[in-house]
Every structure is written in structure tokens, then in C-alpha cells.
Amino acid sequence: MRILHTSDWHIGRTFHGHSTHEALGEVLDALIDHVREQNIDVVLVAGDVFDSATPAADYFEVFTTAVRGILAAGAQVVVTSGNHDSATRLGFQSEFASLAGVHVLTRPEQVDQPVTLVDADGPVHFYGIPFLEPALIRHRFPGVELRTHEQAITHAMSLIADDRAQRGGRSVVLAHCFAAGVQASNVERDITAGGLDLVPVSVFEGHDYVALGHIHGRATLRERVRYSGAPLHYSFSEAGKPRGVWLVDLGPSGRAAVEWLNLPISRALVQLTGTIDQLLTDARFDQHESSWVSAVLTDQARPIDGMRRLQRRFPWCVNLEHQPTILTVDDATSYSERLRGKGDHEVFSGFLEHVRNGVGPTADEARVIADVIATLAATEAAR
Structure with missing residues (x-):
């Protein structure tokens, strides 16, 4: 039988x-x-x-x-x-x-x-x-x-x-x-x-x-x-x-x-790892453009709008993780303790470093932060 x-x-x-x-x-x-x-x-x-x-x-x-x-x-x-x-x-x-x-x-x-x-x-x-x-x-x-x-x-x-x-x-x-x-x-x-x-x-x-x-x-x-x-x-x-x-x-x-x-596999599954620029431009990933994709981004800072950008190349990208290659060491102090005694500029910079795994503001961002702080200070002074 x-x-x-x-x-x-x-x-x-x-x-x-x-x-x-x-x-x-x-x-x-x-x-x-x-x-x-x-x-x-x-x-x-x-x-x-x-x-x-x-x-x-x-x-x-x-x-x-x-x-x-x-x-x-x-x-x-x-x-x-x-x-x-x-x-x-x-x-x-x-x-x-x-x-x-x-x-x-x-x-x-x-x-x-x-x-x-x-x-x-x-x-x-x-x-x-x-x-x-x-x-x-x-x-x-x-x-x-x-x-x-x-x-x-x-x-x-x-x-x-x-x-x-x-x-x-x-x-x-x-x-x-x-x-x-x-x-x-x-x-x-x-x-x-x-x-x-x-x-x-x-x-x-x-x-x-x-x-x-x-x-x-x-x-x-x-x-x-x-x-x-x-x-x-x-x-x-x-x-x-x-x-x-x-x-x-x-x-x-x-x-x-x-x-x-x-049995046939209708759509292959693959996990791709690299920076977002590598995943979007590297020719070795061409073969996966019609696959189900789970992407692991290794950029130090989480890329803005990463999923949408990846889906332009990989329409079937359905999962995204951020795993930076270099992680900052947490000194175990609380967030409020780390902010104590710092000025506004340091607070902004420290926050960006915290959420970006150690990457602080760019030059352009630093200028925007300075403008915002100055505007707020002028507003407070005029009251």
C-alpha cells in the first residue's frame, strides 16, 4: 500500500x-x-x-x-x-x-x-x-x-x-x-x-x-x-x-x-543583515528582491522610515529589527541622575545619544537645537 x-x-x-x-x-x-x-x-x-x-x-x-x-x-x-x-x-x-x-x-x-x-x-x-x-x-x-x-x-x-x-x-x-x-x-x-x-x-x-x-x-x-x-x-x-x-x-x-x-516553495524566506545602505545598494542581495525578507539593520542609529525604504527594493520585506554593531555600556545610573546639573544643550545631546546607542546630534541637528533653546529663552525673558 x-x-x-x-x-x-x-x-x-x-x-x-x-x-x-x-x-x-x-x-x-x-x-x-x-x-x-x-x-x-x-x-x-x-x-x-x-x-x-x-x-x-x-x-x-x-x-x-x-x-x-x-x-x-x-x-x-x-x-x-x-x-x-x-x-x-x-x-x-x-x-x-x-x-x-x-x-x-x-x-x-x-x-x-x-x-x-x-x-x-x-x-x-x-x-x-x-x-x-x-x-x-x-x-x-x-x-x-x-x-x-x-x-x-x-x-x-x-x-x-x-x-x-x-x-x-x-x-x-x-x-x-x-x-x-x-x-x-x-x-x-x-x-x-x-x-x-x-x-x-x-x-x-x-x-x-x-x-x-x-x-x-x-x-x-x-x-x-x-x-x-x-x-x-x-x-x-x-x-x-x-x-x-x-x-x-x-x-x-x-x-x-x-x-x-x-513540495514547491512559493516564496523563499531569507534574513538579510547589514546597514540600510548596504541592503539598499549591494548587488549580492538582488536574488532576494522577490523573497520574504526579515531585515536586521546594523546601523549605529536606527534609520528613519527604514521599513518603507527597504520595501522599495524588497516588496515582501515584512520584518525589521535594529541590532547596532556597537552597543554603549550602561553605567547603571538612572536617567534623572545622568541629567542632574546639565544644561539644556547637554540634555538634548544626551537624549539623542541614549536613543541612538551613543550617537549624538549631527552638526545640522545641533544648530536646530541651539535655535530652539534660544527661542524658548527669549520667550521666557519677554514674559
Whole structure:
């Protein structure tokens, strides 16, 4: 059986205020091409189909179009819900959708009720573990201690093991969780405190393949336990990481041969570092003029209107940081103490040095300051 493992579509997510709607549609079209060209039997989506529990109508259309394309290309679909999804909304009418080959597994109490698909070598049982928030599911399993994600996933896997022992045959597990052994990017918005969200990879042993979701970069935890990552880049911390899917060939004995298939990157991400003049004029940055750009300006003083100026050359510059190469040393005295006993000229100059990391007024600025001070002094004297 040929399986395509994907996850974390996050339909509806924006990138620094820009819609990803069109780009995601193009990438999902490429995924459908893989389904057709590789003669895929089933596509697995391991959670976070949507970016919100209440997706807009247009986002449902993206999902519907992708699923329709997968079915037309000859594969069935098995989906589970992630922490960003509403399990209830995603699973609505799942019983009827399964008749068309779209199997949506979102109910915690049904983790041991697999979707069984059959090929020439016999049945393959697909078990779906949605994102299990212990506080929200423990009432479904009275008498079982469920305070951490490890406990929740361990209990789900024990139920699955009991069912598989009775059914026999090959088995695949989909799960949406944070398994130990991978590094999250800053786009995974859940906070892991004290290890309460971590699930040891050993929990997933004993199955022919485990398709994980939640982490946005591909990762191989064990030969048969993998993350596919997201189909799009959703953070500059993911720049340089490939986007794609795992192609899994499940043999008669359950042994899985796994291959990576790339998906297109609609717009590259890059971080550019230098002074604003360097970024605006240096020819080596020509290749990045159509990329998503995060700029780090090293000018000693923060350039005025830096973002607007950068966007003239880099229309897709969406993030700007100021990190001067030379930082002044703070003597730990308070601002009021540093001003005590100083004249007006020194106060103005000191303020500019403070906000510009040690750079005082230019000659022109000094003349303006002197004129302002003189005007104020004359006004006060005339009262």
C-alpha cells in the first residue's frame, strides 16, 4: 500500500499579515500531482487542517478542493484533528464523508476504532489520535489518570494495542502531539511547561508506521516514526527547511520503505543583515528582491522610515529589527541622575545619544537645537 504522509496545513493562517491562501492552494495542487504520479492509495493528514477552530467559509473551500483533487487522483484520505482544529466541526458528518473515501477521525473515545483499507496483501488498519488535551478528555475515561499528554497518548496507544491484537494485520497510527526528540520552531504556539506536553517516542513502538503532526519541520524520530512538517513556511525560524511529504510503501509484512518528496516553495524566506545602505545598494542581495525578507539593520542609529525604504527594493520585506554593531555600556545610573546639573544643550545631546546607542546630534541637528533653546529663552525673558 502506498501512503502519503502530510500534516499541519493550517488553512487560514497569515504570514506577517499577508494571506497564505493562494500559496497553500498551489502547494496542495502539487501534493495532488504526487498522488497521481506516485499511484498513492491513501493520504494521511495528521492534524491542524485549519489554523482556527472557527475557519471562514473560504477556508473550508480550500480543504474541500484539496480533498476532491486527492479523491479524483485515486487515493482515499484519512484525517485527524490538531490543537488548532475544532474536532467537532472537522468531524461533522464524518460518517457520511467516509462513504466517499474521506475518513475523519476526531473522537478521543474512538481511537481504537480504525479505518481499515485493503490491498492485495490484506488489511491495513489506520488509527487516528486527535490532539488530546488531558483536561478535556479525562471525563471520558473514568479511573484513568490523565494529567499530561504523555499519559493521554499512552492510554490511547494501549487501547489501540488491544484492538490491533484482536484484529491482526498491518497498522498505521496518526497522532498530533509534541514527541520528545524534536525542536519546535517559534510558530508552534503551545507553551511546553515542565515537560507536560512531551510524549516519549517509545510510546509509538509496535506499529508499521506512525504519522505525526504538530511540528512544522520534517523529522525522523525512529525509522517508522516521523513528522512530515507543514507544506508552507509559517515563520522565519523555518527558513531553509524543506517542504514536502513522506511517501511510505507498506509491504506485505508491514515493513515500510520511506522516501521524501519535495513540495514547491512559493516564496523563499531569507534574513538579510547589514546597514540600510548596504541592503539598499549591494548587488549580492538582488536574488532576494522577490523573497520574504526579515531585515536586521546594523546601523549605529536606527534609520528613519527604514521599513518603507527597504520595501522599495524588497516588496515582501515584512520584518525589521535594529541590532547596532556597537552597543554603549550602561553605567547603571538612572536617567534623572545622568541629567542632574546639565544644561539644556547637554540634555538634548544626551537624549539623542541614549536613543541612538551613543550617537549624538549631527552638526545640522545641533544648530536646530541651539535655535530652539534660544527661542524658548527669549520667550521666557519677554514674559
